[in-house]
Amino acid sequence: MLKDIVGVRLKGANFENASDIFLLNSCNGNGKKLKSSKGTLLYGRNGAGKSTLAKAIKKAKGDVQESIEDAEFLDINNSRVMLTDEEKSHIFVFDEEYVDKNIKFRESGLNTIIMLGHQAELVEQIELAQKELKKSKTDYEEQEAVVKEHEKIDCEKSPKYYIKKMRFALQGDECWAGKDKLIKGNRQNTSVRDDTYKKFVSLSTSKTRDQLILEFDETLKELRRAQQGDAVISTKVPVLNMKYNEKEIIKLLRKKIEKPELSERECYLLELVQSGKTLELNNMINVFSNEKISMCPTCMQPVSEKYKHNLVQSIQKVLNREVEEHQADLGAFLMEEVKIDFSPFFKVTDRTELCMKLLSQINTAIKTNNLIIQRKIDNPYTPCEQNIYCISNLLVQLREQMVNLEVERKDYNKKITATKPIIDRLTKINDLIAHFDIQESYLQYLVCEVQLKKDREKLFEKQQIYINAKQHLDELEAKQKNVKVALSIINSNLSYIFFSNERFKIDYRDDNYILLSNGKPVQPSQISQGERNIIGLCYFFASILKNQEELKAYTKEYLLLIDDPVSSFDIENKTGIMSFLRYQLGKFLLGNEDTRAIIMTHDLLTYYDAEKIFKELIEANKTKYGYKSTYQCYELKNQTLINFPYNGRQEYTELIKIIYEFALGNAVEYELIIGNIMRQVLEAFSTFEYKKGIDEVSTDQNILNVLPEEIYKNYFENLMYRLILNNGSHRLNQTKSMSDMNFFSVISTSEKRRTAKEILCFIYLLNQRHLLSHLESCTDVELNLSKWCNEIKSRAGA
Missing domain, CATH: 3.40.50 (Rossmann fold)
Incomplete structure (x- = not known):
C-alpha cells in the first residue's frame, strides 16, 4: 500500500x-x-x-x-x-x-482535457441563452454603428473632423508649414501630420496674433541679412586612398608565355585565343564536357564521346593553367573610373576646377590602360610593348589638392554668420501663431473626443454583455459535450492563483481549447x-x-x-x-x-x-x-x-543575509520581493528590540537618540520613513506573511540596493552586535557597513 x-x-x-x-x-x-x-x-x-x-x-x-x-x-x-x-x-x-x-x-489552444461529472438538463437554458445572445448582438451592432459614424473624418461630431481642420490651418503657404519652410530654407512646406497640432496646444503668450505676425516679419528680415546669401558647406571633401602600380602592369604586359606544341586543330584554336576569343573556348569546354551532349550545337552534326574528349583536351592544352593565372593577374588591374562629386565646393575656391581636371585625366588614363590590359588578356601569348599612362602621379596630385580643398572648406564655414539663435526665435514665434490658428478647432475637438469616449464606453459595455452571453451559451453547449467539468476546475484554479477571473482563462470554442488573457486570445x-x-x-x-x-x-x-x-x-x-x-x-x-x-x-x-x-x-x-x-x-x-528544522530565528537570519547579499549586488532573484523582505526584517527587529512597530521606531526620539550622530537621526527620520514606511502599498498583516508581492515595485534596482544598505546601517547603528551576530558567516561585513554608513553621512551632509 x-x-x-x-x-x-x-x-x-x-x-x-x-x-x-x-x-x-x-x-x-x-x-x-x-x-x-x-x-x-x-x-x-x-x-x-x-x-x-x-x-x-x-x-x-x-x-x-x-x-x-x-x-x-x-x-x-x-x-x-x-x-x-x-x-x-x-x-x-x-x-x-x-x-x-x-x-x-x-x-487553437491546449490539448483536449476531458473530465466526467454530473450533467444537468441544459436544453431550456440553451434556448434562453440563444435569445439573450441575439438581443445583445443587436444592441452591440447598433451602438457599434454609432461609434463608426462618429469616427468618420467628414462627420462634424467626429474628433477626426477637427484634426483635419487643424491640419488645414497649419498647412498653407501663409500658415505654420509655409513659414517653417521660409525659416529652414526648404523647397517645400514642412510636412503636417495628424498629431502636429499637439506641439502648439499647450503654448501661451501675452501677445496678440497680429503682434506676433509683425514680430515674425521683422525677425525673418534679420535672418536674411545674417545669411547674406551664403550657407555653411556641410559636405566634407572625401579622402582619396586609391593606388595604381604601373610597374607591375608593364611587367605583366611584357611577359611572354611560350606556345605549346600543337596539332593543326590546336593551332586553329590558338588563333582563336590570339584573336580574343578565349571566352568562346571556355564555353566550348563546358558544352562538350557534358555527357548528355551528343550533337554539335553549332553545326548540328553528331559527335562521338571520343571526339568530344579529344576536343576538350585540345582546348585545355591551348588554355593551360599558366595562361589562366596570367589572365587573372592582368584582370586584377582592370579598374573602374573614379567618381567624386565636387559640385558642393564650387563657391569655395578655384581649386575645385583643378580637382575636376585631374579627376578627368585619371579616368581617361584608366579607360586607355584598361583597353591595353584587356587586349593582353585576350591574346596572352603575345607580349605587349605598348606604353601605358602613368596614373599614380596624377593620383598623388589629386590627393594633395583634395586635402587643401578640405582646409579651404573649413575656413569658408568659419566665416559664415551664425544664424541658429535667429532661427530658434523665428520657430518659437511661428509656433505661437499656430497656437492661435488652431485654438478654436482644438476646443471643438476636445468636446467631440469626450463624447466619443462615452460612446465607446457604452459600446464596450454592450460588447461585454454580448461576449458574456456568447460565452454563457458556449459553456452550456460545452457541458452538453461533457467538457465543462475540466474547464470549470482549471479556470477556478487559475482564478484562485491570479486573484482574477480574467487574467487567464481557458475557453472552449469550435472544438478547441482557447487560452484567453484579460478576455483576449493569446498566442503560444x-x-x-x-x-x-x-x-x-x-x-x-x-x-x-x-x-x-x-x-x-x-x-x-x-x-x-x-x-x-x-x-x-x-x-x-x-x-x-x-x-x-x-x-x-x-x-x-x-x-x-x-x-x-x-x-x-x-x-x-x-x-x-x-x-x-x-x-x-x-x-x-x-x-x-x-x-x-x-x-x-x-x-x-x-x-x-x-x-533542516524550521526555526524562526533561522528565518530572520536568512532574511538578513538575503538583504546583505542584495545590497552587494547579488541575490538578484529576490528583486521582485526584496521590499517585503526588508519590511519583515524591520518589523522583527523593532518588535524584538523595542516591542514597537517599525513605524514607531522610525519616529521615536528616544530610540533615534541612540544613533551615534545627529546627522544619522535626521537622515533616518526623514528619508527612511519616506522610502520604506510611507509607500502605501503594504499592510501589516500581509507584510508579516510576506503576501504583498507588489511592495517596492515602483523604484529602480539601484534605489532598492541603496535602501537595503540603509536598512542594514540603521539596524547596525542601533545595535551593532545584533546585526554582526546574524551576519557572522558573511565576509567583510564590518568593512562594508562602515563604508555604507559613511556614504549616508556624505549624502545627508550634501
Whole structure:
C-alpha cells in the first residue's frame, strides 16, 4: 500500500551509486514508528538532486525515465514495496518534466482535457441563452454603428473632423508649414501630420496674433541679412586612398608565355585565343564536357564521346593553367573610373576646377590602360610593348589638392554668420501663431473626443454583455459535450492563483481549447514560462480528479510530490501559488488520513511558506482524525538527507543575509520581493528590540537618540520613513506573511540596493552586535557597513 512507502532506492543522474533516500521516514533510530507522517518538506539548492528524486519516484511507479538506471520504493524495513497498478496510478508527481509533457500550446489552444461529472438538463437554458445572445448582438451592432459614424473624418461630431481642420490651418503657404519652410530654407512646406497640432496646444503668450505676425516679419528680415546669401558647406571633401602600380602592369604586359606544341586543330584554336576569343573556348569546354551532349550545337552534326574528349583536351592544352593565372593577374588591374562629386565646393575656391581636371585625366588614363590590359588578356601569348599612362602621379596630385580643398572648406564655414539663435526665435514665434490658428478647432475637438469616449464606453459595455452571453451559451453547449467539468476546475484554479477571473482563462470554442488573457486570445509565444508553469499546476490537480466524482476523489489514498511549485518565473505570483497549494493540499491530505505529500524547493522563502502549510494541515488533521501526525523537514545535500528544522530565528537570519547579499549586488532573484523582505526584517527587529512597530521606531526620539550622530537621526527620520514606511502599498498583516508581492515595485534596482544598505546601517547603528551576530558567516561585513554608513553621512551632509 502507498502508506508503506518511506523512501526510494535509486541510481542514476546525480546519484552515481545506489542510494536509499528515506523521504517519509517517521521512525526513531530503532525502527519503531513514532507518528503517522503526512509529508515531507525538502530544501535543496539548484543541482542538489531534487529533480533526480522526482524522476526516481516516477521511475519506481513505472514511468520511463532514461536518466535513472534503477529505482524502487522502500518500506520501513528497507524492503521493496510492491504496488498494484491501481496503487501506482495514485502517485502523482509535478515537476518541470510534467509541465513540458502535459502543457503544450498551439494556435487553437491546449490539448483536449476531458473530465466526467454530473450533467444537468441544459436544453431550456440553451434556448434562453440563444435569445439573450441575439438581443445583445443587436444592441452591440447598433451602438457599434454609432461609434463608426462618429469616427468618420467628414462627420462634424467626429474628433477626426477637427484634426483635419487643424491640419488645414497649419498647412498653407501663409500658415505654420509655409513659414517653417521660409525659416529652414526648404523647397517645400514642412510636412503636417495628424498629431502636429499637439506641439502648439499647450503654448501661451501675452501677445496678440497680429503682434506676433509683425514680430515674425521683422525677425525673418534679420535672418536674411545674417545669411547674406551664403550657407555653411556641410559636405566634407572625401579622402582619396586609391593606388595604381604601373610597374607591375608593364611587367605583366611584357611577359611572354611560350606556345605549346600543337596539332593543326590546336593551332586553329590558338588563333582563336590570339584573336580574343578565349571566352568562346571556355564555353566550348563546358558544352562538350557534358555527357548528355551528343550533337554539335553549332553545326548540328553528331559527335562521338571520343571526339568530344579529344576536343576538350585540345582546348585545355591551348588554355593551360599558366595562361589562366596570367589572365587573372592582368584582370586584377582592370579598374573602374573614379567618381567624386565636387559640385558642393564650387563657391569655395578655384581649386575645385583643378580637382575636376585631374579627376578627368585619371579616368581617361584608366579607360586607355584598361583597353591595353584587356587586349593582353585576350591574346596572352603575345607580349605587349605598348606604353601605358602613368596614373599614380596624377593620383598623388589629386590627393594633395583634395586635402587643401578640405582646409579651404573649413575656413569658408568659419566665416559664415551664425544664424541658429535667429532661427530658434523665428520657430518659437511661428509656433505661437499656430497656437492661435488652431485654438478654436482644438476646443471643438476636445468636446467631440469626450463624447466619443462615452460612446465607446457604452459600446464596450454592450460588447461585454454580448461576449458574456456568447460565452454563457458556449459553456452550456460545452457541458452538453461533457467538457465543462475540466474547464470549470482549471479556470477556478487559475482564478484562485491570479486573484482574477480574467487574467487567464481557458475557453472552449469550435472544438478547441482557447487560452484567453484579460478576455483576449493569446498566442503560444506570448505565454511566459511562469504562466505556463501555473497552468501546469492547475491542470495537475485537475487531472488527479479525471474521470472521478470530485466529492469521492479526495477520499482516496494518494502520494503527491510537488517539485518547486514556485519557480523564478513565478515569483510575482508567489502569494497566489502558495495559497492555491494550501487549498489543494488541504483537500487531499485531509480527505484521506493515509494521503501524503512531498514538497521540494530551492527557495528559502517558499520553504518557510510551505512549512506553515504543513503546520496548519497537521493541526487540522488532528481535529479531524483525533490524533496528531507529523511531517519531516530535510535538506538534500551531497545526495544525502540532513535535518533542516524550521526555526524562526533561522528565518530572520536568512532574511538578513538575503538583504546583505542584495545590497552587494547579488541575490538578484529576490528583486521582485526584496521590499517585503526588508519590511519583515524591520518589523522583527523593532518588535524584538523595542516591542514597537517599525513605524514607531522610525519616529521615536528616544530610540533615534541612540544613533551615534545627529546627522544619522535626521537622515533616518526623514528619508527612511519616506522610502520604506510611507509607500502605501503594504499592510501589516500581509507584510508579516510576506503576501504583498507588489511592495517596492515602483523604484529602480539601484534605489532598492541603496535602501537595503540603509536598512542594514540603521539596524547596525542601533545595535551593532545584533546585526554582526546574524551576519557572522558573511565576509567583510564590518568593512562594508562602515563604508555604507559613511556614504549616508556624505549624502545627508550634501
